[in-house]
Amino acid sequence: MVTGCSSPARDVGQVLLPGLDDLFTALRADGRTVVGPTVRGHAIVLTEISGAAELPYGRRTEVEAGTYRLRPGDERLAFTHTSGPQSWKQVLHPPARRLWSADRSADGFAVTDEPAPPRRLALFGVRPCDLRAIGVLDHVLGDGERYAARRAEILVVAVNCTEPGGACFCVSAGGGPGAEAGYDIVLTERPDGTYLASSGTAEGAAVLAHVPATPASATDIASATQAVEAAAARMGRTLPEVDLRTLLAGHRADPQWDDVAERCLTCGNCTMVCPTCFCTSVTDTTDLTGDHAERWESWESCFDLDFSHLHGGPVRDTRAGRYRHWLTHKFGTWHDQFGESGCVGCGRCIAWCPVGIDVTAELHALNAHPPTPTEDPR
Numbered sequence: 001m002v003t004g005c006s007s008p009a010r011d012v013g014q015v016l017l018p019g020l021d022d023l024f025t026a027l028r029a030d031g032r033t034v035v036g037p038t039v040r041g042h043a044i045v046l047t048e049i050s051g052a053a054e055l056p057y058g059r060r061t062e063v064e065a066g067t068y069r070l071r072p073g074d075e076r077l078a079f080t081h082t083s084g085p086q087s088w089k090q091v092l093h094p095p096a097r098r099l100w101s102a103d104r105s106a107d108g109f110a111v112t113d114e115p116a117p118p119r120r121l122a123l124f125g126v127r128p129c130d131l132r133a134i135g136v137l138d139h140v141l142g143d144g145e146r147y148a149a150r151r152a153e154i155l156v157v158a159v160n161c162t163e164p165g166g167a168c169f170c171v172s173a174g175g176g177p178g179a180e181a182g183y184d185i186v187l188t189e190r191p192d193g194t195y196l197a198s199s200g201t202a203e204g205a206a207v208l209a210h211v212p213a214t215p216a217s218a219t220d221i222a223s224a225t226q227a228v229e230a231a232a233a234r235m236g237r238t239l240p241e242v243d244l245r246t247l248l249a250g251h252r253a254d255p256q257w258d259d260v261a262e263r264c265l266t267c268g269n270c271t272m273v274c275p276t277c278f279c280t281s282v283t284d285t286t287d288l289t290g291d292h293a294e295r296w297e298s299w300e301s302c303f304d305l306d307f308s309h310l311h312g313g314p315v316r317d318t319r320a321g322r323y324r325h326w327l328t329h330k331f332g333t334w335h336d337q338f339g340e341s342g343c344v345g346c347g348r349c350i351a352w353c354p355v356g357i358d359v360t361a362e363l364h365a366l367n368a369h370p371p372t373p374t375e376d377p378r
Helices: 021-029 128-141 145-152 202-208 218-232 244-249 256-261 269-273 319-338 359-367
Strands: 015-017 033-040 043-048 059-064 067-072 096-105 108-113 121-126 154-159 185-189 195-199 280-286 292-299
Touching: 021 033, 021 121, 021 154, 021 202, 043 067, 121 128, 128 145, 128 154, 128 319, 145 154, 154 202, 185 202, 185 218, 195 202, 195 218, 244 319, 244 359, 256 319, 256 359, 319 359
Parallel strands: 033 121, 121 154, 154 185
Antiparallel strands: 015 195, 033 043, 059 067, 096 108, 096 292, 185 195, 280 292
């Protein structure tokens, strides 16, 4: 039940919203802080926003390998942009968090746990690719106490994609521009700046029932469906139409890995912007007196030499080996661990690679080569 609203929740079906202000009001009445896209500097970022006016109306994005630019667009539209440098991973799986702290006392030391603070959030404007990424994180991290506590208080407002970008390839990654599951409310932005809306859960229906709206006609629904279907045919990239697990397993010693290593900086940008990469490291710190200590968890990248460091040195000490490990895990062995791919086709790793390495191009290049022996000394 939505607090602060006088009328009971009802099943609203698919409805038309004249704008988004009333939806923000209903979310706030439900006690939620809204996190959504807005313009900061020269990029669209995800942060807390207080109202619809802070959404990136009139902004489009030009995205290619190693390229991200904001461009002017239709002032009536808020979602004509593609994925920015951040994903919802930063909310669900923060880049740095304190796990516990300890203070010396007269009879030893006292440890204070740092539980995830409960926050009722609404993630606003989640694209279908990012919706799939949230599902991947739920699968990988969902049995963790801290992750589960954060996730339990989150309501997801998804937005169907009608404007794919030059680096997008969600369709060939097994998804598409239409949200299928995992949302509480889903919106489709219409050319006139109105929105087709429907709920996916009881919580979403409870919020949407308190938003002034008119029933959507069959024509309204059909036109929105056609816009999303048209977006599926305008993806900027594709993956090879082969079993990528078999492809990668059969090309461990392919010379393409050396080719990409000549370009790769091993900076780890691709893992930081990826909405599903989840690896972390743990660091213990203490103050100069030795009376206070803390344990922190922070994002880690498999491109870092220390990531695979064991006694005697790193296991993967070449750039080719580290890139191969990342790509093979993302598209191949992730299936063995989690029963699905680790890529949702958002294209962030392509756009935010400083030298413009394109994962789809690398996979197509491997597919063009004959299989190589599996033995590789690196």
